Amino acid sequence: MTAPNETAPNETAPNESALNERSRATALTLLVPLLVGSVVAVGLGVYGNLHDPSGKAVNLAGFTSPQAVKAWLGSVAFVLAVVQLVSAFAMYGKFGKAPAWMPPLHRWSGRLAFLVSVPVAVHCLYALGFQSFDTRVLLHSLLGCFFYGMFVCKMLLLRRDGAPGWVLPVAGGVLFTALVGLWLSSSLWFFTTFGVTL
Amino acid sequence: MRHPGPLFTLLAGAALAGGLGITNFVNESTAAPAVVSTAGAAGPVTTAPPLPPLPPPPTSEPTTEVSVPEPSSPAPEDSPRGDYAGKVDGGTASVAVSVRDGRAIAYVCDGKKTEVWLEGTETGGQLNLTGAKGSVLSGNLDATTVSGTVTAGSKTWKFTAPLSVKPAGLYRAATTVGGQASKVGWIVQPDGSQVGLVTTGETSTPAPPLNPGTGTATVGGTPITAQAISGLTGEGAFR
Numbered sequence: 001m002t003a004p005n006e007t008a009p010n011e012t013a014p015n016e017s018a019l020n021e022r023s024r025a026t027a028l029t030l031l032v033p034l035l036v037g038s039v040v041a042v043g044l045g046v047y048g049n050l051h052d053p054s055g056k057a058v059n060l061a062g063f064t065s066p067q068a069v070k071a072w073l074g075s076v077a078f079v080l081a082v083v084q085l086v087s088a089f090a091m092y093g094k095f096g097k098a099p100a101w102m103p104p105l106h107r108w109s110g111r112l113a114f115l116v117s118v119p120v121a122v123h124c125l126y127a128l129g130f131q132s133f134d135t136r137v138l139l140h141s142l143l144g145c146f147f148y149g150m151f152v153c154k155m156l157l158l159r160r161d162g163a164p165g166w167v168l169p170v171a172g173g174v175l176f177t178a179l180v181g182l183w184l185s186s187s188l189w190f191f192t193t194f195g196v197t198l
Numbered sequence: 199m200r201h202p203g204p205l206f207t208l209l210a211g212a213a214l215a216g217g218l219g220i221t222n223f224v225n226e227s228t229a230a231p232a233v234v235s236t237a238g239a240a241g242p243v244t245t246a247p248p249l250p251p252l253p254p255p256p257t258s259e260p261t262t263e264v265s266v267p268e269p270s271s272p273a274p275e276d277s278p279r280g281d282y283a284g285k286v287d288g289g290t291a292s293v294a295v296s297v298r299d300g301r302a303i304a305y306v307c308d309g310k311k312t313e314v315w316l317e318g319t320e321t322g323g324q325l326n327l328t329g330a331k332g333s334v335l336s337g338n339l340d341a342t343t344v345s346g347t348v349t350a351g352s353k354t355w356k357f358t359a360p361l362s363v364k365p366a367g368l369y370r371a372a373t374t375v376g377g378q379a380s381k382v383g384w385i386v387q388p389d390g391s392q393v394g395l396v397t398t399g400e401t402s403t404p405a406p407p408l409n410p411g412t413g414t415a416t417v418g419g420t421p422i423t424a425q426a427i428s429g430l431t432g433e434g435a436f437r
């Protein structure tokens with residue numbers, strides 16, 4: 001995943017004009033999604049900081065606590081994210097020729113993961129806010145803001161033709177990494193602290 | 199429009215987030231006026247005394263309040279005011295509940311490392327409180343006792359707490375320990391015993407003893423003044 005990143009800066013060296021032209025086009029293609037994603041990430045963080053945490057927010061019935069709901073929804077998103085990773089590898093032919101249902105599986109598991117994560121994020125931001133009182137919480141807050149910025153960025157990238165081939169795998173890989181970090185710093189922490197409770 | 203799918207995904211997520219956000223906002227703003235109005239009604243009537251010089255004999259005014267709450271109280275008929283301090287079954291943790299005009303605040307503390315603040319409503323003697331990390335307290339109260347269950351972390355306790363008057367009850371303070379913001383909570387029982395915890399971040403340690411008469415304690419070498427929380431007088435967190 002890191003290889004394309006490392007080679008990108010060197011592209012200007014060998015054949016100046018053609019490569020310059022290409023990398024300028026690439027930069028323009030990537031600029032808007034990256035910019036919008038950054039605004040979303042920073043915006044969420046600023047909102048989380050400015051909004052007075054309410055301490056509570058609407059939640060699903062049938063669970064013992066809002067935290068349990070979030071831990072489980074987060075885990076559903078995490079499992080779907082693993083589906084995302086595997087189906088992405090399959091789409092890029094890492095397991096031989098991909099069946100025709102692989103792209104729809106990737107799209108819909110991604111959509112579902114995103115939608116399932118939204119109530120969790122809304123509760124986090126509305127009821128708890130951006131917090132930094134210990135490492136886990138700070139990491140979770142930062143990753144949460146980053147994740148949604150990156151998600152918006154990736155969705156916008158999907159709509160652009162002409163982005164270099166490495167862009168989507170890098171964006172997807174970063175998203176997956178962020179989601180795993182979010183899950184580790186919340187759901188796993190919850191289950192190991194309070195037990196695996198509904 | 200080329201590749202509309204991702205855009206729809208984003209819009210669906212934004213709509214869901216917006217819907218939840220509006221629901222939250224509506225819930226909060228419909229709950230808010232009640233809090234504001236009780237604060238307005240409570241302020242001028244009871245003239246809560248400042249914390250430090252508390253007179254030891256608490257018998258005169260509280261008993262009149264408690265025994266004849268309906269005629270003398272300016273609050274609506276079925277909204278009691280009072281403070282309760284007691285213990286969970288087995289006695290491993292203390293519970294304090296303060297109720298005023300339909301709002302309730304509770305603190306559960308074992309004096310070792312577990313503590314939780316809860317906030318919520320009192321409706322017709324029924325308590326519904328929630329706190330951090332999914333903690334929940336529910337119970338019933340009358341003029342002498344509150345009893346119910348409280349869940350904090352992975353533990354659920356039954357508890358009973360009798361009506362208590364100063365210096366028994368609930369106290370809290372904010373201070374700084376080692377450069378970090380800390381909260382301190384104490385529960386003083388009617389028999390004079392007390393438990394308290396200093397909580398910095400996620401870590402709680404036993405609090406130094408509180409002098410309930412003066413409301414002072416020395417935390418981390420710093421003398422601090424605690425705030426009494428009383429539903430009876432409206433002191434503390436009853437804004």
